[in-house]
Amino acid sequence: MAEDKEKKAKFCINDHIDILVEILKRLDGPSLGVAACVCRLWCSVTRNDSLWEHLCFRHVSSPPPSSVRPVVVALGGYRRLYMVCVRPVLSRLRLGGGDSDLVRRVWTRDEVQLSLSLFCVDYYERLDGRLGEASASSLMFLCKPVNV
Amino acid sequence: MAPPRYDSAISAASCSGSSSSSSSSCAAGKLTPPQEIDGLLADAGYKVRSSDLRQVAQRLERLETVMVNAPSEISQLATDAVHYNPSDIASWVDSLLSELSQPPLPLPSDLSDFSDLNYVDSLVGPAINPTVVNNEWTDLHAPQQQQTVPQLLTVVTAMEEDSGIRLVHMLMTCAEAVQRGDFPLAGSLIDEMQGLLTRVNTGCGIGKVAKHFIEALRRRVFTPQGLCSAAGGGAGSTNEYEFLYHHFYEACPYLKFAHFTANQAILEAFDGHDCVHVIDFNLMHGLQWPALIQALALRPGGPPLLRLTGIGPPSSDGRDSLREIGLRLNELARSVNVQFAFRGVAASRLEDVKPWMLQVSPKEAVAVNSIMQLHRLLGAPPSRNSPIEVVLAWIRSLNPKIVTVVEQEANHNQPEFLNRFTESLYYYSTMFDSLEACPLQPEKAVAEVYIQKEICNILCCEGAARLERHEPLAKWRTRLGEAGFRPLHLGSNAFKQASMLLTLFSAAGYCVEENEGCLTLGWHSRPLIAASAWEALPLPPLPDGSDPIRIINQNVL
Numbered sequence: 001m002a003e004d005k006e007k008k009a010k011f012c013i014n015d016h017i018d019i020l021v022e023i024l025k026r027l028d029g030p031s032l033g034v035a036a037c038v039c040r041l042w043c044s045v046t047r048n049d050s051l052w053e054h055l056c057f058r059h060v061s062s063p064p065p066s067s068v069r070p071v072v073v074a075l076g077g078y079r080r081l082y083m084v085c086v087r088p089v090l091s092r093l094r095l096g097g098g099d100s101d102l103v104r105r106v107w108t109r110d111e112v113q114l115s116l117s118l119f120c121v122d123y124y125e126r127l128d129g130r131l132g133e134a135s136a137s138s139l140m141f142l143c144k145p146v147n148v
Numbered sequence: 149m150a151p152p153r154y155d156s157a158i159s160a161a162s163c164s165g166s167s168s169s170s171s172s173s174c175a176a177g178k179l180t181p182p183q184e185i186d187g188l189l190a191d192a193g194y195k196v197r198s199s200d201l202r203q204v205a206q207r208l209e210r211l212e213t214v215m216v217n218a219p220s221e222i223s224q225l226a227t228d229a230v231h232y233n234p235s236d237i238a239s240w241v242d243s244l245l246s247e248l249s250q251p252p253l254p255l256p257s258d259l260s261d262f263s264d265l266n267y268v269d270s271l272v273g274p275a276i277n278p279t280v281v282n283n284e285w286t287d288l289h290a291p292q293q294q295q296t297v298p299q300l301l302t303v304v305t306a307m308e309e310d311s312g313i314r315l316v317h318m319l320m321t322c323a324e325a326v327q328r329g330d331f332p333l334a335g336s337l338i339d340e341m342q343g344l345l346t347r348v349n350t351g352c353g354i355g356k357v358a359k360h361f362i363e364a365l366r367r368r369v370f371t372p373q374g375l376c377s378a379a380g381g382g383a384g385s386t387n388e389y390e391f392l393y394h395h396f397y398e399a400c401p402y403l404k405f406a407h408f409t410a411n412q413a414i415l416e417a418f419d420g421h422d423c424v425h426v427i428d429f430n431l432m433h434g435l436q437w438p439a440l441i442q443a444l445a446l447r448p449g450g451p452p453l454l455r456l457t458g459i460g461p462p463s464s465d466g467r468d469s470l471r472e473i474g475l476r477l478n479e480l481a482r483s484v485n486v487q488f489a490f491r492g493v494a495a496s497r498l499e500d501v502k503p504w505m506l507q508v509s510p511k512e513a514v515a516v517n518s519i520m521q522l523h524r525l526l527g528a529p530p531s532r533n534s535p536i537e538v539v540l541a542w543i544r545s546l547n548p549k550i551v552t553v554v555e556q557e558a559n560h561n562q563p564e565f566l567n568r569f570t571e572s573l574y575y576y577s578t579m580f581d582s583l584e585a586c587p588l589q590p591e592k593a594v595a596e597v598y599i600q601k602e603i604c605n606i607l608c609c610e611g612a613a614r615l616e617r618h619e620p621l622a623k624w625r626t627r628l629g630e631a632g633f634r635p636l637h638l639g640s641n642a643f644k645q646a647s648m649l650l651t652l653f654s655a656a657g658y659c660v661e662e663n664e665g666c667l668t669l670g671w672h673s674r675p676l677i678a679a680s681a682w683e684a685l686p687l688p689p690l691p692d693g694s695d696p697i698r699i700i701n702q703n704v705l
Contacts, residue, residue: 071445074483092652110641113443114648117408120442120480121435127476 014041021045025054029087052078056086060112072116075123084122085115187570188316194237201313207241214245311347312354316573318344319358322365323569334369338362352584357577360600361569364607371608386464392601393432395594399586400579401653402677405646405660405669406519407436410552412642413681414515415443417550421513422452427506427546429498429521431458434473436519438480445484453487457506462494470494498525499535503542514548522624523555526617540631544684550636551682555624557668557675560606561617572606575676582657582671621666621678633682637665642679 013020024035024046032055036046045051056078057064072081089111186198196204318341325334341362348355397403418424424444428436437456444451456477463469470492481488495501498521508514525536543551558575562568579599586592605616619627625635646660646667657672668675 065446065448067446067450071442071484074485075442089652110644110648114645116446117411117439117442120438120484123483124435124438124476124480127479 017045021048021051024051027055029055029082047079049073049078052082056082057112061108064112068116072119075119081115081119085119089115089118186313187320188313189237196237198317200238202310204238204241205309207245208237211241211245311344312358315341315344315348315354315358319361319365319573320570323566326365326368326569327564327566331369334365338366338369342366354577356596357573357580360576360580360596360603361573361607363600364604367604368608386461386469390432390469392594392598394435395591396598397435399588399591399595400583401650401658402669403435403519404649405667406554406677406679408439408645408649409638409642409667409679410517410519410554410681411436411440411443412645413552413636413638414440414517414550415447416639416641417515417636417681417683418444418452418513419447421549423455423509423512424452424515425455425457425508425512426515426517427457427459427508427548429459429516429518431460431470431473431492434458434477436517437477441477441481441486441488442484445486451484451486453489454481455489455491455512457491457493459493459495459498459501461496468492497535499539501539503545506546508546514546516543516546516548516551518552519554520556522553523561523617523619524615526561526619527612527614536627537631540628540633544632544687548684551628551633551684552679553624553628553682554677554679555621556618557621557670557678558618559620561619565607568606572603574674576603578671578674579676582676585653585657621663621668621680624678624680628682632685632687634685635665636681636683638662638667638679638681642667 013023020042024032027035032046032051036043053069053072072078075081076084185195186201189196189201318337322334322337322341325331325337341358345355345359345362348358350356350359393403414426426437426440428434441454444454456474458470458473460470471490474490474492478488478490491507493501493505522536522539525534525539528534531537556575559571560568560575562571576599580596583592583595583599586595602616605614606618609615628635643660643662646669650658650660650669659670659673661668661670661673661675663675663678666678666680668678670676
């Protein structure tokens with residue numbers, strides 16, 4: 001017992017990355033971003049794409065099929081998917097629905113599919129410099145809300 | 149020239165009432181300025197004579213002022229007052245005013261002489277009955293009095309609205325003059341309108357629409373026909389057209405709606421097939437296809453072998469832009485492990501494409517995708533070998549699993565200029581309205597140039613140069629039905645996806661509607677673009693038992 005107390009007193013979360021990851025898995029996007037600013041270790045941990053995969057599909061009613069992961073990775077990864085598509089789509093669709101408890105909202109399969117399609121268009125537009133001046137602007141309409 | 153037949157112009161196939169009632173307002177088409185009912189207000193259900201507009205507006209203002217200042221007297225209106233039919237605004241307002249013990253203003257002399265611009269400056273009204281309560285009103289409308297500063301804001305707004313209404317009426321009169329061939333009158337009207345434009349805000353609303361239509365009229369009247377460069381026509385303008393198209397794609401959801409809806413239908417049609425071939429009638433930057441490639445990559449059972457044949461105009465600067473787009477799509481497909489093959493067919497006109505160029509194999513499922521291309525084939529008079537008949541015949545000969553057709557929901561192919569003018573005025577007013585909400589610059593400004601080119605093509609070009617020959621969905625239904633196609637209902641998935649896509653566009657005015665299995669996207673209940681899906685009816689075998697598809701292929705070679 002005394003040994004445990006001694007160990008607890010010297011507990012440092014950075015020695016237990018798996019626990020850190022478990023905790024980070026439960027955060028939302030902005031908090032993950034904040035966590036990335038804590039130190040280099042946390043920065044590299046939060047850049048782990050599986051964390052963002054978890055975040056993207058945390059609230060999907062049924063888990064996505066296994067074929068999704070290679071596609072998302074090929075198109076830029078889950079972190080980019082979240083930043084570029086999932087977060088704006090969710091927030092914009094929430095505004096339409098008027099839900100107050102935003103984070104707990106469950107995705108539907110259609111919303112996931114639409115996000116993936118938009119993500120693919122984004123990847124395609126970035127593929128070439130000729131469209132460069134308008135690169136990723138396909139999704140700019142997601143990021144610039146307008147007061148109507 | 150015989151007076152125009154407006155009743156024939158009111159297309160029964162028009163999907164919403166608004167566009168047809170506009171034609172009914174220009175019933176007479178005579179030389180004198182019209183005394184008939186104002187078309188714009190008629191759409192809202194109110195009948196007002198065009199010449200009375202200003203007076204009615206003044207009386208409405210007066211009514212509002214009186215009601216605001218004497219609230220206690222209004223309750224009687226609800227109980228024992230007799231009100232005329234409110235659709236006849238002039239007498240309705242008069243009856244209310246008389247209920248509130250205010251005599252109606254006598255109608256001034258006829259102010260419908262459009263060459264007289266001075267009335268805008270003076271806003272001189274008739275003599276007011278001294279029992280008018282409100283001093284502000286008296287100040288505003290006492291004869292020969294300058295507008296005082298406190299009322300300046302109201303005056304400016306009234307003047308702008310006035311100018312806006314006048315602009316619309318002048319546009320209609322000018323269009324009538326053009327139709328009659330009276331170019332001197334049209335020219336002078338154009339000059340006047342350009343002067344009037346300085347008094348309105350051309351950044352939005354009616355000023356912006358008027359600006360574009362005045363420009364189109366100016367080109368029609370002052371520019372010789374030989375300079376008519378169609379939107380997308382001409383060798384040097386391919387890149388320019390792609391640039392405009394791309395910005396139109398970004399600025400508003402119409403093209404995205406078209407792409408996503410067509411993709412959904414194609415995806416469902418390809419279910420269960422391992423070899424699929426998509427023929428795109430207008431590849432542009434290929435923005436439609438990444439989403440389809442991704443959806444095929446993720447479909448249960450794995451992706452099929454996908455072939456894409458992209459048709460597009462030949463590049464002007466020696467680059468093979470079709471091939472470049474193909475390479476980019478190929479790279480995307482490889483990233484997501486979809487077997488992909490691309491073929492580009494360069495043709496400056498769709499009717500120059502022959503089916504053998506597409507190299508369709510019998511064992512693959514074929515999808516033909518036409519986003520706003522079929523209307524460009526309607527230039528020639530209808531006959532057995534008109535371009536549209538030929539193209540529809542060879543589409544059918546390919547035995548496609550699905551044909552996705554997206555077209556503007558408008559009636560811009562009428563032979564008479566004035567009808568086209570009126571229809572396009574309403575259509576593009578709505579479209580400009582929807583564009584207001586776009587927050588992206590420079591996409592919005594460039595999208596307006598794109599729209600301007602369409603307007604100019606509809607109004608300034610004739611014959612083979614006029615490519616923008618939009619027809620409403622009902623006409624396309626008839627045409628495709630006669631060519632041997634059966635409609636496929638776009639399912640609820642397509643509808644859901646379109647609705648979600650629109651929610652992402654933050655402007656709340658867009659609406660998706662279902663129309664007998666087709667989807668339309670519009671702004672405030674005016675559909676602007678319609679998406680439909682078709683499959684080819686099986687051809688009956690010929691009496692001698694030979695294969696009709698083979699015969700058709702030979703005929704169109």
